[in-house]
Amino acid sequence: MSVFEKRYDAVIVGGRVAGASTALMLARAGCKVLLVDRQLYGSDRLSTHALMRGAVSMLAEWGVLPALMAEGTPAVRQTSFIYEGDRTTFDIQPDSRTDCLVAPRRTVLDRHLVDAARRAGAEIRHATMLQDLVFDRSGRVIGCVIDNGDGTRQTVGAGIVIGADGRQSSVARLAGARIYREGKAASGAVYGYFEGLPDNGFEWYFADGFTAGAIPTNHGQHCILATLPAHRFAEVFRGDIRAGFERICAANSPALAEAVAGARLCERLKGFGGQPGYFRQSFGKGWALVGDAGYFKDPATAHGITDAFRDAFLLAQAIGGAPGGLAGYQTLRDELSNDLFEITEEIAAFNWDMADLQTLHLRLSKAMRAESEAIDSLLGVSRLAA
Numbered sequence: 001m002s003v004f005e006k007r008y009d010a011v012i013v014g015g016r017v018a019g020a021s022t023a024l025m026l027a028r029a030g031c032k033v034l035l036v037d038r039q040l041y042g043s044d045r046l047s048t049h050a051l052m053r054g055a056v057s058m059l060a061e062w063g064v065l066p067a068l069m070a071e072g073t074p075a076v077r078q079t080s081f082i083y084e085g086d087r088t089t090f091d092i093q094p095d096s097r098t099d100c101l102v103a104p105r106r107t108v109l110d111r112h113l114v115d116a117a118r119r120a121g122a123e124i125r126h127a128t129m130l131q132d133l134v135f136d137r138s139g140r141v142i143g144c145v146i147d148n149g150d151g152t153r154q155t156v157g158a159g160i161v162i163g164a165d166g167r168q169s170s171v172a173r174l175a176g177a178r179i180y181r182e183g184k185a186a187s188g189a190v191y192g193y194f195e196g197l198p199d200n201g202f203e204w205y206f207a208d209g210f211t212a213g214a215i216p217t218n219h220g221q222h223c224i225l226a227t228l229p230a231h232r233f234a235e236v237f238r239g240d241i242r243a244g245f246e247r248i249c250a251a252n253s254p255a256l257a258e259a260v261a262g263a264r265l266c267e268r269l270k271g272f273g274g275q276p277g278y279f280r281q282s283f284g285k286g287w288a289l290v291g292d293a294g295y296f297k298d299p300a301t302a303h304g305i306t307d308a309f310r311d312a313f314l315l316a317q318a319i320g321g322a323p324g325g326l327a328g329y330q331t332l333r334d335e336l337s338n339d340l341f342e343i344t345e346e347i348a349a350f351n352w353d354m355a356d357l358q359t360l361h362l363r364l365s366k367a368m369r370a371e372s373e374a375i376d377s378l379l380g381v382s383r384l385a386a
């Protein structure tokens, strides 16, 4: 008799951008999917959530973009880089799927992804936590133990257990997944949501040792972001986080600092002390990792969500029978990530002057274009049913 109370083709741990998008694609392909997340439906996540073109293309492809726009997510039609006060603005060029970028709050984005996965047939359980993996005698993962959050536990069978459970991934720990490439650089960040700022699209500010960003998002608010090398986080923010935040805004642009001072802070400021990037072994017998669980880079290039969507797509393809299987998934992920990882490392190191930084941004733009083209071509060769 089976030890399992229920069986699924895939159990996905983590119901955010990586987990919910993987669930959506697998469920649409006809897999029986269980998605669990220990947090609540519609809760927030530490992120400034600016989406690059590849992410917006995938949201359009999955049919999730219209729901985000209907919930008041502003269309971003230009992006500006401001180097010590010197501004260059680019218009967002339309393509076949979208004519804008977006930065939906995670309370909005993650909820709509989960809703789409549920509509596609995935079973979704929040306030539910992975406790353990179940292995057979050969070492293959064949299921997992979940804590239902009401004092009960359940042991379920799974064709594959997927860890989409972020940087502190429990699936990675329980499966013994090792990190095989690590970055050195890390930036720290403090950000907050402000009401009453003009919408100028994405604005990225750069000064000596500090950067800042203005990101229009839902509810008529802007996410204002102040960053610095992680090793300076404690010194600049100790004692008075708001004063440190204002100091970084002012160092980047007195006009930004003045606008922020006149705007209403809608929630308390949030902080991230920084963590170097890594690539982690992302597959084994009966398990896989996706999103930050398998590959993380510093937020300096605002690319984690875009890459999480891309890798969810690659993983779903591998599970659906793409050549190379799970090993091919990891190899392709790493190949597609290499340039951006290296550029992110250099930007997050803060070891640049404005001329160096502009060169890095040109390289970044090229790498992003290559990634966006790769995503377009991947979408064109989907092996999974729409």
Ligand SMILES: Cc1cc2nc3c(=O)[nH]c(=O)nc-3n(C[C@H](O)[C@H](O)[C@H](O)COP(=O)(O)OP(=O)(O)OC[C@H]3O[C@@H](n4cnc5c(N)ncnc54)[C@H](O)[C@@H]3O)c2cc1C
Pocket: 013, 014, 015, 016, 017, 018, 019, 036, 037, 038, 039, 045, 046, 047, 048, 049, 050, 051, 052, 128, 129, 130, 131, 164, 165, 166, 167, 168, 169, 170, 189, 272, 290, 291, 292, 293, 299, 302, 303, 304, 305, 306, 308
């Ligand atoms: C300060 C900051 C700013 C950022 N800004 C941007 C940006 O502007 N643009 C961008 O693209 N990216 C940005 N990123 C990166 C982006 O937020 C991440 O890449 C993205 O959140 C990764 O998504 P994920 O689904 O892999 O994991 P996560 O969002 O980390 O979600 C993991 C989920 O797993 C759940 N979980 C964990 N363990 C368990 C368990 N045992 N059982 C059940 N559930 C579990 C957690 O509750 C969580 O909901 C930023 C990151 C930071 C830190």
